[in-house]
Amino acid sequence: MQTRSAETRAKIIQAAQDLFSQTGYESASVAEICTRAGISKGAFYHHFPSKQSVFLELLSDWLKGIDLGLEALRSGRTGNEQSLVRMAEILPAVIRAAEGRLPIFLEFWVHSARDKELWNTAIAPYQRYREYFRMVVEEMDPQGAIDPARKETAALAVMSLAIGLLLQGVVAPGATDWGAAGRESIRMVLEGMTRRSS
């Protein structure tokens, strides 16, 4: 029974993801998710209280993958510029992990600007990543030789580049190697940050 239950859960998540991608999160209904998954509404509500909760699980899966990747990069850090350059390597992985889901995440993010409860869910990982970038930039400057305002700008620039590149990847997935573009852009920001102090 446990196995069958897990199977049903996986079917719901897959069906929801396909539907959200095709018609958008907003216009998708629980009934449509059930039809596509080949299950009853009762089975759906046994697993999830709402359409939103399925979405949050999709989001959480993606974020877990990002967190694991960032953790791996940090544990292998060398305490200098190298760590952020290596961190840039994660962008291709982040984009791959979200394949086919990015438009949904984005739609959800926009929607969350209008909904207090969603807002808290959407903003928490964002705050965490900003903090992470701040920390990595700080570790690149163990002597405290770089102006704090420049480090703050660099951390926000890295965050902004990641968001901007992800968004372009949504609209034009195949037009550019977004992962490589991310790596090179982040490298350039860091070279700019350390320019005056090196």
Next chain:
Amino acid sequence: MQTRSAETRAKIIQAAQDLFSQTGYESASVAEICTRAGISKGAFYHHFPSKQSVFLELLSDWLKGIDLGLEALRSGRTGNEQSLVRMAEILPAVIRAAEGRLPIFLEFWVHSARDKELWNTAIAPYQRYREYFRMVVEEMDPQGAIDPARKETAALAVMSLAIGLLLQGVVAPGATDWGAAGRESIRMVLEGMTRRSS
């Protein structure tokens, strides 16, 4: 009569903007726009063939403002790094001009990834701005001293920063001075770009 017609048109645009902001583009209906504007459906369809066409007018107004600003910055350019740093000054203006409309534009952009016709409308200005940034970066290097790949990266980075900062401005409008952040980030990218060749 001409004046009254223009008034009705303005009322429709204002009502649509308010409604799109509050409930989202997707869920807003022409009937609701009419109620809010205090006009009949007949009057609406006299001015616009569809909800989408009202949206496109909102989008086009915003883009016209950006184009004028970019044009002004280019005509005052000095042919060196200064021109792109000054271009960064436009970000605050772009954000102000879109005040209250950014979530709508974003929702529309996401939506356009699923709709061929909208896609062409959404992608055209994007391509134009990418081309613009390429040109400005090129003008910063009249001697051709900088590696073309570095210039391409810098142009894409500036575009990505602008998009990433706009998107963060949507979600957290008051948390940061996004215009100032844009100016400083772009400056840092440019310092990174010219680092090896200077």
